[in-house]
Amino acid sequence: MQLPEVTRRSFLRGTLRGAGAVALVPMLAVGCAPERTAAAPRDLRVLGVAEWSLLDTIADTFVPRGGAFALGARDLDLATRIDAYLANERPEIVRGVRGALLLVEWASPLASGRLGRFSALDVDARIACIDALRTSRSATLREVFAGLKTLCLFLFYAADESWTALGYDGPLVGRRVVSP
Amino acid sequence: MIAQGAALRAPVARRTHTLVVGSGAGGAVVAHALATAGVETVVVEEGGHFLGRDMTQRDDEMLPALYRSAGQQLTRDGLVNVLQGSCYGGSTVINAADCEPTPAPVYEHWRLHHGLALDPGEIAASQARVFAMLGVRPIEAEQVNRNNALPMDGARSLGWRTGTFLHNREGCIGSGYCMIGCAYDAKKGAHLNYLPRAVEAGADVYTDVRIERIVPRSGGGFLASGFVVERGPLTPRLPFEVQAERIVLAAGAVHSPAILDASGLARDLPALGRNVSLQPQLPVAALFPDSVDVVAWRGIPQSTYCSEFDANTREHGLGGFRFEPLSVGVAQLASNLGGFGADHKALMAQLRHAAMALLLVPDAPSGHLAWTRGERGFTASIDYTPTPEWAQRLRQGLRVVADAYFEAGAREVRPASDVFEPLCGRRDLARADSFPIRSGVTRLISAHVQGSCRMGTDPRGSVVDLEHQVHGVPGLYVVDASVFPTSASTHTMIPVMTFADRAARRMLARGV
Numbered sequence: 157m158q159l160p161e162v163t164r165r166s167f168l169r170g171t172l173r174g175a176g177a178v179a180l181v182p183m184l185a186v187g188c189a190p191e192r193t194a195a196a197p198r199d200l201r202v203l204g205v206a207e208w209s210l211l212d213t214i215a216d217t218f219v220p221r222g223g224a225f226a227l228g229a230r231d232l233d234l235a236t237r238i239d240a241y242l243a244n245e246r247p248e249i250v251r252g253v254r255g256a257l258l259l260v261e262w263a264s265p266l267a268s269g270r271l272g273r274f275s276a277l278d279v280d281a282r283i284a285c286i287d288a289l290r291t292s293r294s295a296t297l298r299e300v301f302a303g304l305k306t307l308c309l310f311l312f313y314a315a316d317e318s319w320t321a322l323g324y325d326g327p328l329v330g331r332r333v334v335s336p
Numbered sequence: 337m338i339a340q341g342a343a344l345r346a347p348v349a350r351r352t353h354t355l356v357v358g359s360g361a362g363g364a365v366v367a368h369a370l371a372t373a374g375v376e377t378v379v380v381e382e383g384g385h386f387l388g389r390d391m392t393q394r395d396d397e398m399l400p401a402l403y404r405s406a407g408q409q410l411t412r413d414g415l416v417n418v419l420q421g422s423c424y425g426g427s428t429v430i431n432a433a434d435c436e437p438t439p440a441p442v443y444e445h446w447r448l449h450h451g452l453a454l455d456p457g458e459i460a461a462s463q464a465r466v467f468a469m470l471g472v473r474p475i476e477a478e479q480v481n482r483n484n485a486l487p488m489d490g491a492r493s494l495g496w497r498t499g500t501f502l503h504n505r506e507g508c509i510g511s512g513y514c515m516i517g518c519a520y521d522a523k524k525g526a527h528l529n530y531l532p533r534a535v536e537a538g539a540d541v542y543t544d545v546r547i548e549r550i551v552p553r554s555g556g557g558f559l560a561s562g563f564v565v566e567r568g569p570l571t572p573r574l575p576f577e578v579q580a581e582r583i584v585l586a587a588g589a590v591h592s593p594a595i596l597d598a599s600g601l602a603r604d605l606p607a608l609g610r611n612v613s614l615q616p617q618l619p620v621a622a623l624f625p626d627s628v629d630v631v632a633w634r635g636i637p638q639s640t641y642c643s644e645f646d647a648n649t650r651e652h653g654l655g656g657f658r659f660e661p662l663s664v665g666v667a668q669l670a671s672n673l674g675g676f677g678a679d680h681k682a683l684m685a686q687l688r689h690a691a692m693a694l695l696l697v698p699d700a701p702s703g704h705l706a707w708t709r710g711e712r713g714f715t716a717s718i719d720y721t722p723t724p725e726w727a728q729r730l731r732q733g734l735r736v737v738a739d740a741y742f743e744a745g746a747r748e749v750r751p752a753s754d755v756f757e758p759l760c761g762r763r764d765l766a767r768a769d770s771f772p773i774r775s776g777v778t779r780l781i782s783a784h785v786q787g788s789c790r791m792g793t794d795p796r797g798s799v800v801d802l803e804h805q806v807h808g809v810p811g812l813y814v815v816d817a818s819v820f821p822t823s824a825s826t827h828t829m830i831p832v833m834t835f836a837d838r839a840a841r842r843m844l845a846r847g848v
Contacts, residue, residue, distance in 0.1 A: 223678035224685035244568065246712065283677055290676070290754050298776025299414050302754065306408075306671045313670035313684070314396035322687040324633060324666050327393030328511050329519045 197236050201243035202250055210257050211235040213275050217282045218308040225321035229312055237311050253307075256300045264289055267297060338424075338535060340385050341544025341564045347575040348542070348564065352378040355560055355580035357547045357595065360426020361832040362816035363586030364526035364534070365466070369840030371539035378578055379534070380545040382587070382713070383423035384567045387528075388521035391513070395665035398516035400568065402430050407668075409590075411703075411718040414775040416616050418718060418782045420588050424543050425527030427588075428829055430515055431783070432638040432662065433523045435472045435502040436827040437463055437834065444650035450821040451793040452802060454838075462837035466830060469529050470504035479510065481635025483691050484661040486624070487737070488640045490744030496644035503636070510635045515664055545576050546713050550583055550599040550812065557581045558811065570712045582811045582843070584804075585789075586836070589818035593788045593799070594707040594714040596806070596814075604808055605799050611790045612703030613823045614720055614782035617694040618730060619672050619752040620659075622741040624689045632663035632692055641826075645736060653822040654698035657733035659740070660826075661693040672752045672779055683750075691741070694781070695733045695751075698823045699726050701787045718785075727773050735768040752779035784828045789818035803846075804839040815839045 196205040196212075203211065212235035221228030229235070242250050261274045268288035270281060277285065289301035312318055319326050354370050356363045359381040371377045384401060392398060400406040404422040411418060421427035443459070446452035466472075480500065488498045508522040521528055535541060547562040558580055563572035585592040593609045602608045624630060638660055647656030664672075669692065673683055683690075703720035722730075738749040738759045749759040755777050759767060772778060792798025795807035800819055806812045815836045817828050824831035 218676045219681065220677055224682040246569075286676060295413070295774070295776055298754075302414070302776050302779075305676055305754075309670040309676075309680070310667045311396065314394065314667035319666065322666065322684055324687060327513070329391070329393055 197233070200236070200239050203235075203239045203242070207254065207257055208235050208239060210261055210275050211238060213282070214257070214260055214286075214304060215308045215312075217279075217286050218305060219312045220279075227318060227321055229308065232312060232315050232317055234308060234312055237315070238307055241307075241311060252303075256304055259297070259300050260285070260289070260304070263297070267292055338385060338541045338543070341542070341567060341573065344542075344564050344574060347577075348545075349577045350378060350540075351579045352376045352540075353580065354378070354582045354584060355380070355547075355558075355578045356584045356586055357560070358426065358586035358588060358592070358816065359424050359526065359531060359541065359543075360421060360586060360588065360816065361428050361526060361829050362836045363584065364425065364428070364530035365833050365836035366584050366586065366815050366840045367539050367541075368530040368534040368537070369837065369844065371534040371537035373844050374538075375844075377534065377539040378580070379531070379539055379541040380547055380562075380576070380578070381424050381426075381541065381543045382546040382565065382570070383421070383426075383543065385424040385543040386429070386517060388517075388519050391517035391519040393511065393513045393516065393519055395516060395667040399668075402517055404588075404590075409716070409718075411614070411720045413721075415722075415773070415778065416614055416718075416720060416780045416782050418590070418614060418785050420590065420785065424541070425525045425531060427783075428525035429517055429523075429527055431525075431829055432827070433503045433505055433514055434638060434827040435467070435470065435504055435830050436825045438824045438831045439648045439654065441648040441650050442653045442822070442824060445653035446821050448650055450791070450798075452791060452821065454802070458838060459834060462841070463830065463834045465837055466833040470524050470833075471506050472502050472504050473506075475500050475503050475636060475639045479508065479636050480639045481510070481632070482630050483632035483635070483663050484638065484640040486628075486630065486691050486744045486746075487622070487659070487661055487693055487740045488642065490740035490742070491642040491644065493743050494740065496642055496740070498640060498642045498644075500640050501638070503639070505636070508636065512634045512637055512663060513665075514637050542576070546570065547576075547578075547587075547595060548598055548709065548713070550595060552809070553579070558583050565713070572711065582813070584813045584815050586814070586816045588816055589785045589788045590705060590716045590718070591714055592814050592816055592818050593705060594709075594716065596789070596799075597707055598709055598714070601806070601809065605795070605806070607790055607797050607799050609705035609788050611701040611821070612705060612718070612720065612785065612787040613699050613701040613820070614703060614718075615696065615698050615784040615786070615823050615826075616722065616780040616782050617696045618734065618778075618780055620693050620695055620734065620737050620741075621669075621673060621750045621752075622691045622693075622738075622746040623683075623686055623748040623750070624691060624746050626689060628745065629688050630691045631688055632690060633666065637664070638662040642740065645733065654825070657695060657697045657729050657736075658826060659693050659695045659733065659737045661691065663692050674750060674752065674754045674756065691746070693737060695730065695737050696826055697726060697730045697733055698826070699723070701790075701822055703787070705788055722773060730773065731769050731771050734771055735765050738765055738768060753777060784817070784823065784826075786817040786820045786823055786828060789814045790821050791819040792821065803842055804835075813839065813843070
C-alpha cells in the first residue's frame with residue numbers, strides 16, 4: 157500500500173515548500189514532545205521517536221479504542237506498522253508523510269480554531285482537528301486527511317487482529333509467503 | 337522459457353524477431369499468435385511472476401505484488417484511483433473476469449467519427465478465438481452471491497433491465513478474492529493460457545524487466561533497452577537490451593506512451609498521451625438491516641449488472657451509466673468508506689450487512705498524460721477533469737443506485753465520500769443531485785484506462801494506424817487499451833484481446 161501520489165505532491169508543495177515548513181522539520185524532530193501513551197519501540201526504521209509518537213496519536217484518533225469494538229490502533233501498535241511500511245517506500249513518500257505529520261501537529265489546530273499543537277490537545281479537540289482537515293476548503297488539507305486516513309485504516313484493517321470484530325473470517329488459504 | 341528477474345545474474349543482451357513489451361491482455365495474445373506461427377518472440381514484463389500458489393488472499397500483500405503502484409496510482413489532483421495490473425498476465429490476473437465485448441454502436445461510432453473501418457467479420461472471428469481460449473461462459477444463477485443479487489432484485493422490482501455477466505472462470509469455489517489474484521487458478525487469465533502456450537511454442541518470457549527506451553537501428557529494426565529490476569522497489573539491477581525487427585508495445589495505456597515519449601517519438605506524434613478515458617466509477621455501499629446477512633466478501637465479487645440506463649449510440653459511443661455490484665477486500669473497503677474514528681468503527685462493525693457496488697459512468701476522452709523517468713521507472717502525471725455533463729450523469733446514477741438499494745430493503749446508502757451524508761431513505765434521493773465531486777472529498781476509481789495512443793488514419797490526431805503500427809515508424813506497434821479512440825466497453829479485457837488477436841493476424845498475414 158502506498159500513500160497516494162497526489163498526497164505526496166501536495167505534502168511537498170503545500171506543507172513543505174509552500175508553507176516554508178521545511179525549517180520546522182528539525183523542530184519536529186527535537187522540539188516536539190507529544191503527549192505519549194506508549195513508549196516508542198527501539199527499532200524504528202524510518203521515523204524518529206517524536207514523529208512516531210505523533211503518528212501514534214494521529215492513528216489513535218483515526219481508530220480509537222472502544223466504541224463498536226474494543227480494538228484500536230494502539231492495540232496493534234499501528235504507528236510501528238506504518239513505520240515498517242514506510243521503510244519500503246520511496247524517499248519522497250517518506251518526506252511527504254513527515255510533511256503531513258508536521259501539518260497535523262501545527263496547522264490542524266488552527267484549522268479547527270484552536271491554538272497549540274495537535275499532540276497537546278485532549279481527545280475531543282484532536283477529533284475536531286482531524287475533522288477540520290476533512291472538511292477544509294483547502295484541497296491540500298483534505299488530501300492530507302485522505303492520505304493519513306488511507307494509511308491508518310488500510311493497515312489497521314489489513315491486520316488479522318481486526319477481523320474478528322467485523323465478522324470477517326479471513327483468507328481461505330493458509331498464510332503463505334509471496335514467492336520471489 | 338520463463339526467466340524471473342531474480343534468477344538473472346548478468347546483463348542480458350538478446351536478439352529476436354519480435355519483442356513484446358507487456359504480458360497483459362494485449363501482449364499475451366500477440367505473443368501467443370506470433371510464437372505459434374513460428375515467429376521468434378520475446379516477452380518482457382515489468383511486474384513479477386505469480387500463480388495461484390502465490391496468492392495469499394491478503395490485501396496488504398497482494399496489492400503491492402500485483403498492481404501498479406500497489407493499487408494507489410492516482411490522477412494528478414487525486415480524484416481518481418487508476419488501477420492497473422503489473423504482473424505476469426497483467427490486469428487479466430486481477431480483474432473481475434467479466435467478458436464484455438465492445439458494443440456494436442461503439443464500433444459504429446469509431447467508424448463514423450474516427451475512420452476505423454473495421455471488418456465486422458474479422459472482429460467477430462477474433463472475438464470467437466478469444467472466447468474459446470479463455471473458456472468464456474455464463475455465470476450460473478447459483479454462483480450469484482447476495483451482494484450481487486440484492487440490488488438487482490431491487491432494480492427488477494423497479495422494472496429495470498439487469499443481466500448476468502459472461503466470465504472466464506472454471507472450477508470457481510467462490511472464495512471472493514478475484515481482485516487480488518485467484519489462489520485456485522480458477523480465473524483463466526492470460527497467465528494460464530495465452531502465455532504458457534506461447535512459451536510452449538517457443539516464446540521466451542522475462543519478468544521483472546522494464547523497457548524504458550526504443551531506438552531505431554540504422555540497418556533496420558530496433559534496439560530496446562532497460563533494466564532487470566528489483567521486485568518491489570523496481571530499482572534497476574542489471575542492464576537489459578533486445579535487438580528486434582519488430583516491437584509490440586503492450587504496457588498499458590499509461591506506460592506504452594511513456595516508452596514512446598522517452599524514445600523521442602513524441603515530437604512527431606502530437607496525439608501521444610492525449611484523449612485519455614478513465615471511465616471513472618463511484619463506489620457505493622449500502623447497509624441492510626441486521627436481519628440481512630450479505631457477507632459480500634464471499635462468492636464471485638462481480639456477477640450482475642443493471643443496464644437499464646446504458647445509452648450507447650453511434651453518435652457518442654458508450655454512454656449513460658450502469659451499476660454493477662462488486663466486493664473488495666476489507667482493508668480496501670475500510671479506506672473507501674467515509675468518516676473516521678468511532679463512527680467509522682461503527683460502520684465497519686456492520687460489515688456483514690453491507691453491500692457494495694460500483695456506479696460506472698463512461699466518459700469522453702478528455703485526459704492527458706505526462707511522465708517523469710527516475711530510478712524506479714516512469715511516474716505518470718494523469719491529468720483528468722470530469723466534464724459537467726459527466727458529473728450530471730454520475731449524480732443521476734447515484735440516485736438510481738440508491739433507489740435500487742432502497743427497493744431491496746437497504747436502510748442506508750453511502751457513496752464513497754468523506755463529506756457527503758448517507759442517504760437514509762427515498763426521501764433523501766434528491767440530495768444525490770448535490771453530490772460533491774472533488775479531490776480529497778470524493779473517491780473515484782478507474783479500472784479501464786484507455787486512449788493515449790489513439791488509433792486513426794490521421795497522424796495529427798492519432799498515434800497508430802489501423803494495423804496498430806505507430807505512424808511513421810514501421811515495425812513499431814502498440815497493442816493495448818491505449819489504442820481505443822473512445823471507451824470500448826464497460827470491461828476492457830475482451831476488447832483488448834480481440835484487437836490484439838486481429839493485430840497479430842494482420843502482422844502474420846502481411847508476412848512481417
